[in-house]
Each structure stands twice: as structure tokens, then as C-alpha cells.
Amino acid sequence: MTTLQRRTGIALWRQVADQIRQSVLSGMTANERLPAEAELANRFGVNRHTVRAAIAALEKEGTLRAEQGRGTFLNDRRRLQYPIGPRTRFSSGLKDQSQTRTGKLLSSRTIPAPPRVAEALELPKTAEVVELSTVSAADGDPISAATSWFDASRFAAIAEHYAETGSITASLARLGVDDYTRQTTAIEARHASSEDLDLLGLSPGAIVLLTRSVDVDSAGQPIQYGESRFAADRIELLIDNRAPAA
Amino acid sequence: MTTLQRRTGIALWRQVADQIRQSVLSGMTANERLPAEAELANRFGVNRHTVRAAIAALEKEGTLRAEQGRGTFLNDRRRLQYPIGPRTRFSSGLKDQSQTRTGKLLSSRTIPAPPRVAEALELPKTAEVVELSTVSAADGDPISAATSWFDASRFAAIAEHYAETGSITASLARLGVDDYTRQTTAIEARHASSEDLDLLGLSPGAIVLLTRSVDVDSAGQPIQYGESRFAADRIELLIDNRAPAA
DNA sequence: GGCTATTTGTCCGTATGTATT
């Protein structure tokens, strides 16, 4: 099966932690007991201390809890599903899966459009854009860090609106965009940058899902280009074609 | 700007390698020269030996090449775009971006349906399914490793057809499925297992995009449940809502 | 209450890998 590897720059206990998250916990329900440390050590072919180090890491991140004499148990921590489709909206998509959602504005500035941004927004190369850096959280846990760009000539005031509402949809509505749809979403995966580690509260080596998206208004004009980083261990992206645009 | 962290189970040289991939190379064009070792060591706050270890790793995985006396240079490595939508098909999606595409059958077997498979295919818990393990490559580079499940009572012979055609679409056509559409696609990201490292020719620590998908026939009946792993450094997933179902 | 089996928690020592000087 899946043998662990040495000398890769990734400690064994961390590989074991990842394995436990994936193969051991995948079929388990909340508050279920894990196999004993000794059995896990045997299964992965490592020392019990190495399994203990892995469990300690998973305990620290909130996935497990160990109780002396009783065993180690799986905490209730679902991966949120973030839907992607023509009607993709951050706020509403997660609403029914979490209690509270917050969107915080980190910074904003008006700059000449970077080439890829100008292309996505169908603006001339000399155009100016508003750049928004935001972090979104659900139930207090940071979910995504995003950078968004808007045509400065049309949406100069969007930063102020976002700071008040914490929502792109609401901010756009205030600026006369009643409705918009997702045109394209490109998805990549990579190791988190040190900035993302900070923003999303991840440990080094963690993975982020990176989406690059273009939203268009009802006239088909691109209004937003965004690059979002999602904590891959807390979220999955879901494309559901059963629910077409309303 | 976060400094690198210790005691996280990820060796410093690997963190530096990830950083170089992310922040240093992101703004660079192909065949551009990297900053000198000493400068990188200074920038990341680590010793030169550590930077050298990181560069050696990146060289081994093919993203950099070091030339004696000249410096270290960024190799040209584009990501293929893999479209996802109602009409998602592996073969045709990549056709215009690569010269040759091959689908190889690794193994097949008929087994009782695992719970998540039975649920996805809307089969009774006692049903049997055909499990196909396949690897797909474009221009000789492995792109994805997939495991697919089909209702054994309806598609018992699919393994033989796939072995001949190297295509799921063609195999289904032979079994009377003229048309099918993608119902759902869930996307996660994780570190590659050692099995995937083998199949996809990756180096340890590499990332895979994992998709779980359900395809349905024209009557809306689920016919295929699949889990695919894509090499995240060679591919990105693209959801394009501009081209609706034909 | 005691006894025992099971499981997690802590301590020792030792060897190897990692990172710096």
C-alpha cells in the first residue's frame, strides 16, 4: 500500500499525521475511537513514539483528542463544501454549513492593472484597477484569503463598501450591480506561501487550493477578477451541475 | 512576512524549496536567472547550505536547472488546463493542448461496492461494482491516476473495452451509453501518496488535486463514480460556464 | 473494594538527520 518515505524533508510523524487524516479518519464518524497507538504504529511500520508525535499534531490542530486510559477520539470537524457554479457567491454558499461568516478587508489600493488582470477584465493595458485583499472566516476559522481586482473607473469606492458590509455581492449591489454570474474558475493547488500560512493559520507544508475567477454582469461585461486561496484541509470545492442558474 | 518555522515536521530546506517555487519563481519568466544563493539565503534567513539543498531538490523535480558558471535558471513548465463542466470528458478536453494522449489500464476487479461508491451510484449496499485503476498521460507525461467504479450488473465488460480503447467514453459507447453528463465534481488537494508519486512520476512532498465525480446517463441514472488524482504542478482545473451543454 | 487487561502518558538512552558556524 502506501509506504512512508524517509529523507524527503518531511518528517515521518507528519506523514503519519497526514495518513491518519486521510485513510484512518475517512470512514469514521465523530467521537469514534481510533485504533490504539500500538496498532497504528504496527500498521504504518513506525515506532509508537512516532505515532504519538503525529497524534499530538492532530490534537493541536483540533482534529483529535486523546484521553488517558480510554483512547483517542475523532473530533467533529467537517470539511466545508464551497460550491462553484454560474451563481457562485462566497457568502451564501457557506451560509447553511456554518453559523457565522465574516469578511475582513486587509488592504486596498488603486494601481495600474497587472497584465493578467487587464486581460481578464477586458480592460486596456493602461487601465487602473482597485485591488482588494480580504480574508474570510466561518465560525471563527479562517477559510480563504483573496485578492480581487475591479475596474477603478467603475468601482472606485468598492473598498469602503466592502469594509462596511464584508461582502462582495453587497458592495457591488451598492454600486449598481444587481446581478452577476461566474464566468470562469481555474483551480490549482500549491503549498501555502508564508503569507497564506499567517492569514489562514496553517502550518508550513500545508496546501492551499487556488482559484482564479472572472465574474460578469448581466450584460456580459467582466466586473471582477479574483484569486482566492482556500485552506485545503478545511474546505473542498464542489461543482454541482444539478442546480442550473436560476 | 513570516519567517520559516522549525519543529513543524517539514525540513527547512523543503520549506525554502516551496518558497522559491511560490514567491521567487511566480513573477519570473521561463529561462530567467534566479538570484544568487547568498542573496536567497539572506532573504529567507537561512544558511547557504540550506538554500543549496532546496535548489538541489527543485532541480531534481525539474523546475530549475543549474549551469556551471552561469547560474540557476527557471525551466519552462506550463500547466495544462483540464476543463470541468457538464460535458466533461478526459480525452477531448486535453486534445487541443497536447499531441498524444494515452489511457492505460493498471488493474480491474469486481468487488462489493464500498459505501461511498454505492451511495454515489445510487445502488443498494449489497451491489457489486467494477473497479478500474487507470493512468492517463499527455505527450508521455503522466497527468492523472484515476480509480473508477461502475455498476457490475450493467457494465461487467468495461475493463476489456477500456484496455482496448484507452477511453472511458468509447468504452461506455460500446456498452450502449451514447451520451452522459457530469453531475457533480468535488475537488480537494493533498500531498501525494507514495503510490501516486510512482504513478505520476512526482517527487516526495508533491501535491495532487483530487476530484470525486459522478456521471449520469441521459436518463439521469448514475453510471460512473470516479476519484482522480492530478499532478498539481502540471495541470489546473478549469470551470468555464461560457460553453453550456450542447 | 480488588484485580487485570487495555490504553495513553512519561522517562530513559541511542542513533541518525538537519542546520548552523
Place this chain on the structure above:
DNA sequence: CAATACATACGGACAAATAGC
């Protein structure tokens, strides 16, 4: 290349808590 300090991994032994009898 060498010397040093720290992190990782292993092996064993025993303590502490829990559950069942």
C-alpha cells in the same frame, strides 16, 4: 570538511487512567 546543537526516530520500561469482571 569538521564541529556543534537541535530535531527526528527508535527501543524499552514503567506510571497513570479507564473499563470490565
